[in-house]
Amino acid sequence: MLRKVSGTSLLARWDPRYKIAALLALAFSFSAVSRIQTIPYMLGLLVVFWLLSGVPLAILGRRLRYPSLFIALVILMLLFAGRGDVLLTVGFLTITDSGLNRALLVAARFYSILILAMLFFAGTPLLTTIRALQALGMPYIITDMALLMARYVEVLHQDLRNLHRCMHLRGFRLRGWSLTSLQGVALMVANLLLRSFEQSQRVYLAMRLRGYGQADGLTPPLTATPAEGLFFVIVVGIALGLGWLG
Amino acid sequence: MHVPDGILPVSVTLSGYVVSAGIAWLCLHRIKQRHDPREDIPRAALLTAAFFLASLIHIPAPPASVHLVLNGLLGVLLGLFAFPAILIGLCFQAIMFGHGGLTTLGINGVILGGPALLAAFVFSLGRRHHINGRKTAIAGFLAGSSAVALSALLFALVIVTNLATHLRADTEQSALLALLLAHLPLVLLEGAVTALVVTFIGRTRPHLLKG
Amino acid sequence: MTTTTPYVLQLSALSFSYPDTGRVLNDISMTIHAGERVGLIGPNGAGKTTLFLVAAGFFAPTAGTVELLGKPVVKGGFRPELGLVFQRTDDQLFCATVAEDVAFGPRNMGLSHEEVERRTLAALAAVGAEKLGERSTHQLSEGEKRIVSIAGVLAMRPEMIIFDEPSAGLDIRCRRRLIPLLQEAAPTVLVASHDLELILEVCTRVVLIDEGRIVADGCPRKVMGDEALMAAHGQEKPHSLVPHQLPHRH
Numbered sequence: 288m289l290r291k292v293s294g295t296s297l298l299a300r301w302d303p304r305y306k307i308a309a310l311l312a313l314a315f316s317f318s319a320v321s322r323i324q325t326i327p328y329m330l331g332l333l334v335v336f337w338l339l340s341g342v343p344l345a346i347l348g349r350r351l352r353y354p355s356l357f358i359a360l361v362i363l364m365l366l367f368a369g370r371g372d373v374l375l376t377v378g379f380l381t382i383t384d385s386g387l388n389r390a391l392l393v394a395a396r397f398y399s400i401l402i403l404a405m406l407f408f409a410g411t412p413l414l415t416t417i418r419a420l421q422a423l424g425m426p427y428i429i430t431d432m433a434l435l436m437a438r439y440v441e442v443l444h445q446d447l448r449n450l451h452r453c454m455h456l457r458g459f460r461l462r463g464w465s466l467t468s469l470q471g472v473a474l475m476v477a478n479l480l481l482r483s484f485e486q487s488q489r490v491y492l493a494m495r496l497r498g499y500g501q502a503d504g505l506t507p508p509l510t511a512t513p514a515e516g517l518f519f520v521i522v523v524g525i526a527l528g529l530g531w532l533g
Numbered sequence: 534m535h536v537p538d539g540i541l542p543v544s545v546t547l548s549g550y551v552v553s554a555g556i557a558w559l560c561l562h563r564i565k566q567r568h569d570p571r572e573d574i575p576r577a578a579l580l581t582a583a584f585f586l587a588s589l590i591h592i593p594a595p596p597a598s599v600h601l602v603l604n605g606l607l608g609v610l611l612g613l614f615a616f617p618a619i620l621i622g623l624c625f626q627a628i629m630f631g632h633g634g635l636t637t638l639g640i641n642g643v644i645l646g647g648p649a650l651l652a653a654f655v656f657s658l659g660r661r662h663h664i665n666g667r668k669t670a671i672a673g674f675l676a677g678s679s680a681v682a683l684s685a686l687l688f689a690l691v692i693v694t695n696l697a698t699h700l701r702a703d704t705e706q707s708a709l710l711a712l713l714l715a716h717l718p719l720v721l722l723e724g725a726v727t728a729l730v731v732t733f734i735g736r737t738r739p740h741l742l743k744g
Numbered sequence: 745m746t747t748t749t750p751y752v753l754q755l756s757a758l759s760f761s762y763p764d765t766g767r768v769l770n771d772i773s774m775t776i777h778a779g780e781r782v783g784l785i786g787p788n789g790a791g792k793t794t795l796f797l798v799a800a801g802f803f804a805p806t807a808g809t810v811e812l813l814g815k816p817v818v819k820g821g822f823r824p825e826l827g828l829v830f831q832r833t834d835d836q837l838f839c840a841t842v843a844e845d846v847a848f849g850p851r852n853m854g855l856s857h858e859e860v861e862r863r864t865l866a867a868l869a870a871v872g873a874e875k876l877g878e879r880s881t882h883q884l885s886e887g888e889k890r891i892v893s894i895a896g897v898l899a900m901r902p903e904m905i906i907f908d909e910p911s912a913g914l915d916i917r918c919r920r921r922l923i924p925l926l927q928e929a930a931p932t933v934l935v936a937s938h939d940l941e942l943i944l945e946v947c948t949r950v951v952l953i954d955e956g957r958i959v960a961d962g963c964p965r966k967v968m969g970d971e972a973l974m975a976a977h978g979q980e981k982p983h984s985l986v987p988h989q990l991p992h993r994h
């Protein structure tokens with residue numbers, strides 16, 4: 288969905304290895320925010336990265352429309368069942384000071400990290416991210432699997448759609464708790480797995496024939512300018528600073 | 534069953550990364566000892582892609598709808614590859630849908646991947662002698678349901694122990710209970726689907742179940 | 745087809761059976777010389793694909809030997825001199841982008857980055873797909889997938905290329921475009937196809953196999969023009985070899 292964002296913004300052009308490392312540093316520093324007073328700094332950083340990313344607000348909004356149901360529950364629970372002094376009572380619900388505090392912190396941290404990740408991955412194709420992980424020393428078993436997965440997930444998705452259509456045309460409907468529904472799901476999963484297995488056998492032959500495993504995955508080297516390195520150092524410094532503020 | 538970002542303290546999420554990396558390293562180490570470690574990569578990758586898609590299937594289960602986790606089945610079919618496969622799947626979810634959490638990638642890997650390895654073990658006990666219909670189905674049910682049950686338990690423990698200091702004691706206990714109860718139908722569903730799928734595969738491609 | 749030209753691929757008394765089935769290949773002997781374009785025809789399940797997989801060293805033959813350019817083919821070895829274009833393009837194109845897929849083979853041959861890039865561009869140019877380089881493989885049309893999968897094999901500069909059902913799933917225009925590619929792809933070519941008109945147009949020699957045995961080997965017009973032989977092995981005489989009963993109008 289975010290691939291539509293142009294790859295020309297500063298953040299999109301940043302060397303993906305630095306980008307991944309910086310994202311992790313920032314995400315962890317965001318998750319370490321434990322005082323209400325630090326939240327504005329975090330939000331300020333978010334705005335800076337948003338400006339650097341060039342991601343239109345509309346796209347961000349579209350993706351935030353489906354926040355995790357679970358996080359909403361956690362926030363509500365913290366809000367209404369927290370310890371501490373009672374601030375407000377609405378009917379049988381009470382809001383405490385520390386409850387409000389925690390709920391705000393959790394919400395701020397959750398949304399900030401979510402948005403930050405979106406901004407960082409916008410304009411970076413999945414493939415580039417995997418290549419960067421490879422360059423960062425991720426074992427070949429993992430990166431080869433990820434590359435193949437990225438390639439075949441669409442192919443298999445089409446298979447699954449066709450499978451579903453064939454079953455639908457022959458009268459199958461997914462409906463609640465029933466044995467036929469369950470059997471249908473199992474049939475769909477089993478067929479999808481078998482197809483992916485069969486295809487993997489053929490893919491393996493094709494890969495081997497073109498020398499898979501002969502040379503140890505020589506891929507074109509990534510190059511970064513000193514400016515990109517400097518930016519990385521600055522961002523990590525900011526992350527450490529935020530962590531220190533707590 | 535993903536722990537989202539922003540709930541857990543950094544010490545817990547970082548430990549999650551360390552434990553996940555450790556388990557992944559062990560799995561990869563064992564895989565690399567095989568005659569040709571690359572031989573199984575395409576199979577593991579495409580099955581992972583299939584699992585990734587299967588976990589997106591929307592099953593209407595009134596009053597809500599559920600997604601399958603299928604980590605037990607994944608363990609049964611992928612063996613040692615199951616753990617790295619789950620880490621990759623979690624990365625894809627985080628990157629593609631912003632779902633699942635970035636700082637909690639490690640802990641989510643442990644919650645879902647650990648039980649997947651356990652399921653592989655449970656299933657291998659069940660079909661030690663030979664593959665026949667009923668035994669395969671029972672082993673499949675146990676593998677599928679135990680994996681999800683264990684994942685739900687780990688998930689609930691991680692959540693509740695980390696929120697406990699901020700919640701009133703009565704809420705804490707009922708939250709734990711509610712979380713576990715909410716997962717009970719999923720445990721049965723996963724067991725049943727896993728049993729049906731392994732029976733189907735046992736009939737059509739038995740060698741896939743031989744680990 | 746003179747016997748003095750060196751052979752590229754030599755199969756001697758080759759037999760093969762899968763563990764759970766009977767014999768798939770039965771005492772196959774065949775020599776392919778440099779410069780030949782050989783068509784392989786036969787009904788479904790005749791053993792064509794298995795023959796390729798044994799020739800490429802995926803399976804060790806249960807009896808007999810395979811030699812490629814004077815050296816025996818061993819199971820599991822890497823022989824870039826032999827290219828194989830599989831029937832299903834989605835199996836052949838396993839990288840995410842076209843350029844990466846074409847570069848996959850040369851990269852594994854241990855070539856320098858510059859050489860890999862040179863070969864990639866040359867191979868894409870050879871099939872007329874220069875513009876597809878940065879495209880994602882799963883977004884290509886079936887015709888584009890076919891020519892890109894051929895480019896991926898060309899980039900390894902093989903002495904011989906085996907094509908398994910190259911025209912399957914292609915429309916008339918793509919099929920037209922494929923024919924000169926098959927004729928010029930490599931010095932030596934082996935094409936398996938049910939598209940007998942294609943074989944007739946591309947090949948200088950044809951081999952008919954059925955139930956794992958070679959039943960005919962010779963000039964395409966002669967073998968495929970033998971109606972009784974073709975019918976006995978589930979084939980039809982190509983339409984263009986049938987004398988016209990009715991004169992063309994216009």
